Amino acid sequence: MTDRSNASHTTLEAQTKRCASPAHPTRRGFGASLLGLALSAAATLGLAPAPATAQTAQPKLKVAAIYTVPYEQQWVSRIHKALKAAESRGEIEYKSSESVANADYERVMREYATGGSQLIVGEVFGVEAAARKVAKDFPKVAFLAGSSGKPQAPNFSVFDNYIQEPSYLTGMIAGGMTKTNKIGMVGGFPIPEVNRLMNAFMAGAREVNPKVEFMVSFINSWFDPPKAKEATFAMIDKGADVLYAERFGVSDAAKEKGKLAIGNVINTQEQYPDTVVASALWHMEPTIDRAIQRVKEGKFSAEDYGPYSMMKYGGSSLAPLGTFEKKVPPELMAKVRAREAEIRAGKFTVKIDDSAPRSTVK
Known part of the structure; x- marks a missing residue:
């Protein structure tokens, strides 16, 4: 099995704080009084700096993909391309494994699920039963699988090449x-x-x-x-x-x-x-982008993504x-x-x- 990790570490933006209230003067004097008057006037006119809110970067969605063939194979290359595009936009952390034998598929799938992946993508035609079993064991992880079968509640969605x-x-x-x-x-x-x-x-x-x-x-x-x-x-x-x-x-x-x-x-x-x-x-982008968005919104559910491969959706x-x-x-x-x-x-x-x-x- 070849494993190529494309993960990028989540960074935390520096928190910026600006003080909006002046320090209390420690002694009375003409200069201190002028300073107090100036600050009071600025506040009255709405010129005083507003308190800053600390902003924290949204953590990137952790996505993994498991492929039974090399990345360059036609079918898989489209999925890989769409996920790499989402990675390049900074939306996701992306890890993937290519040329995974059917006998190893379930093991790799479980490793990604236990490793913190929030969305797992792949083609499961030869390992349908095993993949669905893993999905049942990890109900909080979203699964998007190339499959001839139906969606499986609550977290196993399917897609297909309806081209x-x-x-x-x-x-x-x-x-x-x-x-x-x-x-x-x-x-x-x-x-x-x-x-x-x-x-x-x-x-x-x-x-x-x-x-x-x-x-x-x-x-x-x-x-x-x-x-x-x-x-x-x-x-x-x-x-x-x-x-x-x-x-x-x-x-x-x-x-x-x-x-x-x-x-x-x-x-x-x-x-x-x-x-x-x-x-x-x-074009897998409509399918992948929808799945990513649904997971981010906390609305991912078992559904058929097949239609998103059709021309009217740009698929x-x-x-x-x-x-x-x-x-x-x-x-x-x-x-x-x-x-x-x-x-x-x-x-x-x-x-x-x-x-x-x-x-x-x-």
Whole structure:
């Protein structure tokens, strides 16, 4: 397990005190009388300095995060980024652990809870029961977990990557860019968090290209770029010319073979300027910022934060086309932008389909 502490020590502002009342004169005299008269006049006119109130800096919220994969993995990188942003603003003390094995997750979670963490964040898909047990044992600690399950009273909230809306839009782009009408899709595991994005992507592609076919494969790992790369090569050999990169490794294979790729969760176009056409981006800031605020207010409760990943809350978006700005047909982008506007206006709803997607290539 790799543990990186980003905690910053709470500082106490210096207390400033100003004396508002003059010292009593010890002997009578003309000078003392003048001083007394001057001070009395100043007080009457409201010019005397007011007593200062000692101000104490608000202690920063102690937040910890536990990740089962490296920080750079797409999903986790978004959570880590949002928490680092809150840390940089001076709102929180932030500690985190990456690449924590499922067998160690509960132990690390308990260490953070007993160590004074007020909010604990992480993805608990493989350790659901253990995480919920820890939450029960620490009812005064707030837990915000990536989970397919429901909130658990009183202190276990859940979130999810509901970025199916921009995924639909990237599907439209993919459907319009393929020349073979075959799109390859490589995912980690066929769980709701992956399935809903793939299904939305497929629906978007079909909207602009009813002839498109899909090859779907899961590598049964959250972080195995070589395995994802091999799965992609196999799809390219079968005619796929656009690849959906739900996992790392897909874009590498597409780049090597001169094919196109669609990104997921993060924008990797800078690394693949001639390969990644567009990406569905996830922004965790609305979710993280809300949780932090609720804890600070003493109002944190068990709730579903999933909706805060949707476009209307700023939780997701379609990445800029960048290097592909002039390569994607204008008429295609006009359709995409029109659909995007309808989504934002609430006039079009992208269906949430958590069922496992299937290959359609015969």
